[in-house]
Amino acid sequence: MDERELQKLLEDIKEGKSSIEEGVKKLKDLPFKELGFAKIDNHREIRVGYPEVIYCAGKTVEQVKSIVEFMLTKNNNILATRATEEMYAAIKEICLEAEYNKLAKTITIKKKDVPVPDTYIAVVTAGTSDIPVAEEAAVTAEVLGNKVERIFDVGVAGIHRLFNRLDLIRGARVVVVIAGMEGALASVVGGLVDKPVIAVPTSVGYGANFGGLSALLCMLNSCASGVSVVNIDNGFGAGYLASMINKL
Numbered sequence: 001m002d003e004r005e006l007q008k009l010l011e012d013i014k015e016g017k018s019s020i021e022e023g024v025k026k027l028k029d030l031p032f033k034e035l036g037f038a039k040i041d042n043h044r045e046i047r048v049g050y051p052e053v054i055y056c057a058g059k060t061v062e063q064v065k066s067i068v069e070f071m072l073t074k075n076n077n078i079l080a081t082r083a084t085e086e087m088y089a090a091i092k093e094i095c096l097e098a099e100y101n102k103l104a105k106t107i108t109i110k111k112k113d114v115p116v117p118d119t120y121i122a123v124v125t126a127g128t129s130d131i132p133v134a135e136e137a138a139v140t141a142e143v144l145g146n147k148v149e150r151i152f153d154v155g156v157a158g159i160h161r162l163f164n165r166l167d168l169i170r171g172a173r174v175v176v177v178i179a180g181m182e183g184a185l186a187s188v189v190g191g192l193v194d195k196p197v198i199a200v201p202t203s204v205g206y207g208a209n210f211g212g213l214s215a216l217l218c219m220l221n222s223c224a225s226g227v228s229v230v231n232i233d234n235g236f237g238a239g240y241l242a243s244m245i246n247k248l
Contacts, residue, residue, distance in 0.1 A: 050144055050243075053236070054080035056087055056107075065090045068098075068109070078109040079143045081136060081236050104135035104235070114145030121148050121242045122172035124165075124189060126155030126179035129204045134178045136235030137200065137242070141176075144243040156184045169193060174245040176238045180204025183215030190224030196245055197227045200238045 012018035052071075056064050064080065064087045071078050072095060080087070081104075088100040088107050098109050121141050125134045131152055138148045151169060154162040162169075162185075169175055170193050178200040179185040186199035199222070201215035208214060212232035219229045230237040 050240070051076045051078075053140075053240075054078070054107075055082060056080050056084070057082040061087050061090050065094065068107075069094055072109070072111075075111045077111055077114065077143055078107070079140065080107040081105065081140070083107045101135055101139055103132045104139045105132070106136060106139045108139065108143050110143075116145050116147060117173075117247055119147070119173035119246055120171070121146050121239075121246050122151060122169045122175045123148055123239075124151045124154060124169060124175060124177045124185070126153075126177075126181070126183075126185040127204065128153050130178045130180055130202050133200060133202050133233050133235040134176075137176050137178065137239035138235075140236050140239030141243050141246075144240065146243050146246050154185070155179060155181075156188060159188070162188065166192065170195070174198065174242045176200060176242050178202060178235070178238070179219075180212065180215055181209060183218040186219045186227055186229075187222040187224045190222060190227040193226075195226075197224075198238045198242055199227050199229045200235060201229070201232050203233055 013020060054064060054067055064083070068078060068080065068091050083100070083105055085100065088098065091098045091107055095109055098107055100107055123134050123138045123141070125131055134150065134152065138150055141148050149168055149172065151165045154165055169189065172195060174196045175189060175193055176198045177186040177189045180202035181204065183199070183201050186197060190197045199219040201212045201219055203209070203212035205212070205215070216229065216232055219227065230241065
C-alpha cells in the first residue's frame with residue numbers, strides 16, 4: 001500500500017463507501033508481517049515511496065517463495081534481485097505473471113501501473129561484460145516506474161562509440177555509468193553531461209582489478225564533479241537511486 005492508496009482508503013471510509021471493518025482488514029498487516037524467518041515491511045512504500053525488494057542471495061528457494069506468496073496478497077509490484085532460475089521456477093508455480101531476466105538475475109511481477117515521468121534514465125556500460133549489472137539497474141528502475149535507455153559497450157578503449165550516443169545520454173535526467181577494469185568511463189561521462197552521474201564499479205577485469213576494487217577507487221577519486229558511486233556490482237542500488245532522482 002502506498003500513500004495514494006492509503007489516502008483513498010481513508011476517504012472511502014469517511015464517505016461511507018467502505019466500512020471501518022474493511023479498513024482494519026486492509027491495515028492489519030501494518031507495519032510488518034511476521035513470517036518467522038522474515039519480517040515483511042508492509043509500511044515501507046508509505047514511508048519511502050517504494051515497496052520492499054527481495055534480496056534473494058543467501059535465502060532458500062522456499063523462503064523466497066513464501067515471501068512472494070505473502071507479498072502477492074498486497075497487490076503490489078514485486079522485484080526480487082540475485083534470484084536463481086530455481087527460485088523463478090518455484091515462484092512461477094504460484095504466479096504465472098512472474099518474469100525472469102537471466103542477465104540481471106531478477107524476478108519481476110507487475111500487479112499495478114506506476115506513474116511514469118516523461119524524463120528518462122540512461123544506463124551506460126563500458127563493455128558488454130558489464131551488461132548483467134546494467135540490466136539489474138535498468139530492471140530496477142523500470143519496475144519502480146521509469147523509462148530507461150540502454151547504451152552498451154561505449155567504454156574508453158573506443159571512445160568514439162561514446163560520442164556517437166552522447167545526445168541520448170545528455171537527454172537523460174540522470175545517468176548510470178557501469179564499468180569494470182579501471183572504471184574510467186564514469187569520469188569521462190561526468191565531464192560531458194550536466195546531469196547527476198551514478199557510477200557503478202563492476203568486478204569485471206583481470207587480477208589487478210581486485211574484484212572491482214580498482215574501479216571503485218578510480219570512481220571515488222574522479223576529478224569530474226557530479227559523480228557519485230555505489231558499491232561494486234550494485235546495479236540495484238544505482239537503479240533505485242536513479243529512480244528517486246528522476247522522480248524529484
